[in-house]
Amino acid sequence: MDGNSGGPGASGAGGTAAASIAPLLAPDGWALLEALPPYPGPDAALGLGARLRAEGADPALVAAALTQSRLRARAAAKFGPFADGMLFTAEGLEQATRLEVAAHHARRFRDAGCTRVADLGCGIGGDAMALASLGLEVLAVDRDEAAAAVATVNLRHWPEVRVRRADVLDVLPHLGAGTDPGLAGVDGAWLDPARRTASGRRVLDPERASPPWSAVLDVAARVPATGVKLAPGIPRDLAAASGRSAEVQWVSVDGDVVEAGCWFGPLARPGVAASALVLRGGPGGRTTTVVDGTGMEPPAAIAAPDGVGAYLYDPDGAVVRSGLVGRVAELVGGVLVDPTIAYVTSSRLVETPLARALAVEEVWPFGLKALRTRLRDRGVGAVEVLKRGSAVDVEQLRRSLRLEGPRSATLVLTRLAGQQHVLLCRPVVHG
Ligand SMILES: C[S@@+](CC[C@H](N)C(=O)[O-])C[C@H]1O[C@@H](n2cnc3c(N)ncnc32)[C@H](O)[C@@H]1O
Structure with missing residues (x-):
């Protein structure tokens, strides 16, 4: 606290979350936590807890230490190896x-x-x-x-x-x-x-x-x-x-x-x-x-659905949120599929962390029956569905398509120059 003396000797814990931290702030609590093996998963943790209690450890301390062990394991995704030396509350x-x-x-x-x-x-x-x-x-x-x-x-x-x-x-x-x-x-x-x-x-x-x-x-x-x-x-x-x-x-x-x-x-x-x-x-x-966006030109858009090029770029969410899809268009030498839609199309393949590239195989006006027939004809049995500017319920669409076949594909539901379309695509794997 203010005047932080450093080390896990902080005191004054109370309240629910704080009460479960408190036992660990005393030297024996910290020592127990530090001596624990990597978190073994919920089932094995029960056995570990029983063993520690049988060896005489205070049940409240064992519970607090195992909770921290579980949180540390989860925290590795955010804090990497540092998580093992930290304390957490679940909410924190x-x-x-x-x-x-x-x-x-x-x-x-x-x-x-x-x-x-x-x-x-x-x-x-x-x-x-x-x-x-x-x-x-x-x-x-x-x-x-x-x-x-x-x-x-x-x-x-x-x-x-x-x-x-x-x-x-x-x-x-x-x-x-x-x-x-x-x-x-x-x-x-x-x-x-x-x-x-x-x-x-x-x-x-x-x-x-x-x-x-x-x-x-x-x-x-x-x-x-x-x-x-x-x-x-x-x-x-x-x-x-x-x-x-x-x-x-x-x-x-x-x-x-x-x-x-x-x-x-x-x-x-x-x-x-x-x-x-x-x-x-x-x-x-x-x-x-x-x-x-410094110096960025406002992005142009295709004039008609047949303006879609060989590649469709799905910009990263941060680029979309920040309104900088035009940067992706510049980078790949492309244009928007519609003035209001954050997909970019281009005839060029460019590898960029700013957008995921898809190879466009076919472009169709959106219609359920025709789509079902076309996917069947092409042996598409599994689809990843992306959409922007389409009100279609993806799960309902999947059920209605009743897909069968050995191929998988990416379907993009979107507006092209103002009209609802579906693009049959293949993910690009950059070499
Ligand atoms: C989102 S968390 C902060 C997470 C932190 N940046 C981190 O990386 O660990 C927000 C924190 O603000 C605290 N908080 C909310 N309102 C507060 C206030 N009026 N005064 C002090 N703390 C407040 C909460 O208790 C909570 O711990």
């Missing part, structure tokens, strides 16, 4: 920023020259860890007792990090005012507002997140270098509609759009209102691609 893990994305957040602060960043709603400390690992001083604040306790443990390796259990709304008036010693000199602020209600329902309106969008704007007014993680579905003009200029960057990881990061002041790149950060591939061949 679900909400945490994966380390790879947090590293991108942290770099923005470092590159903007920030030295002391307040992480306002730090959760289990995913973002704060990335900030600290770049050598930034961090004040990590969370009102939740369990989150603050767990963040204290997870940030123990960085003595220059302070964790404070407090409400951001109470901290906010002191930002930039310089009367609170913990907040003095804060030159960067990061927020990752909770997007679930107490009953667990997701909230889409950023003003209903906690802290709300209005508080984020207040922080940004006090600390110019403010960044905030928002849901990917926010309106593209959210910041502009609030009278603020910002760079909003949609981020995808292996095709899943995970966030829209909104960057104010020196954290925004000059002249860039929207951008996409696309992270793809395995550890051996990870690619990181950033695109923005």
Whole structure:
């Protein structure tokens, strides 16, 4: 907590999640957790728990340690090998920023020259860890007792990090005012507002997140270098509609759009209102691609359905959300299939992390009976269905097609120059 002494000696745990963490913060609890084998799966964990209890371990401690062991195993997807030295709450893990994305957040602060960043709603400390690992001083604040306790443990390796259990709304008036010693000199602020209600329902309106969008704007007014993680579905003009200029960057990881990061002041790149950060591939061949709209021509579209070329490009979700499909069109020398649809077509095959390429075999006007006959004639027994700008219910379509045959194919349901069509495609495997 504030005055973080480091190490899993944090105290003050109470409440449900915090109570299950508390036994692990004592030396014998931590020792038991560290001595556990890798999480063996739920069934074997029952046996392991029984054995530990039979050997005399406190049942509450065994339960807490096995819960952490399970959460650590799950957390490896976000935190890699670091997960094994961390503590989690189930909710905190679900909400945490994966380390790879947090590293991108942290770099923005470092590159903007920030030295002391307040992480306002730090959760289990995913973002704060990335900030600290770049050598930034961090004040990590969370009102939740369990989150603050767990963040204290997870940030123990960085003595220059302070964790404070407090409400951001109470901290906010002191930002930039310089009367609170913990907040003095804060030159960067990061927020990752909770997007679930107490009953667990997701909230889409950023003003209903906690802290709300209005508080984020207040922080940004006090600390110019403010960044905030928002849901990917926010309106593209959210910041502009609030009278603020910002760079909003949609981020995808292996095709899943995970966030829209909104960057104010020196954290925004000059002249860039929207951008996409696309992270793809395995550890051996990870690619990181950033695109923005600077100097981009508005994309053209085909004039008639027969304008579809040999290839169809399905742009990454971050590119679509950020409104930068024109970048894909430029890259592949293509055009949109319709002025309002985010598919690009081209006669050229170009390998890019920004879009998935499909080879177009045939193009038909959409009609169920004709489609069924055509797929039967071609021996297509399994289909992957993609759609944009089509109201067709995919599962119902699958049932109605009653497919049979040895071939598999990709069907793309979409509008071509204003008319509903279906494209029979084959995925392109780049060599
Ligand atoms: C999405 S999580 C943050 C996750 C974090 N960025 C990470 O990577 O681990 C949001 C956190 O904000 C905290 N929070 C929500 N409203 C708050 C408020 N008014 N004051 C302090 N903390 C708040 C919640 O307790 C939760 O831990």
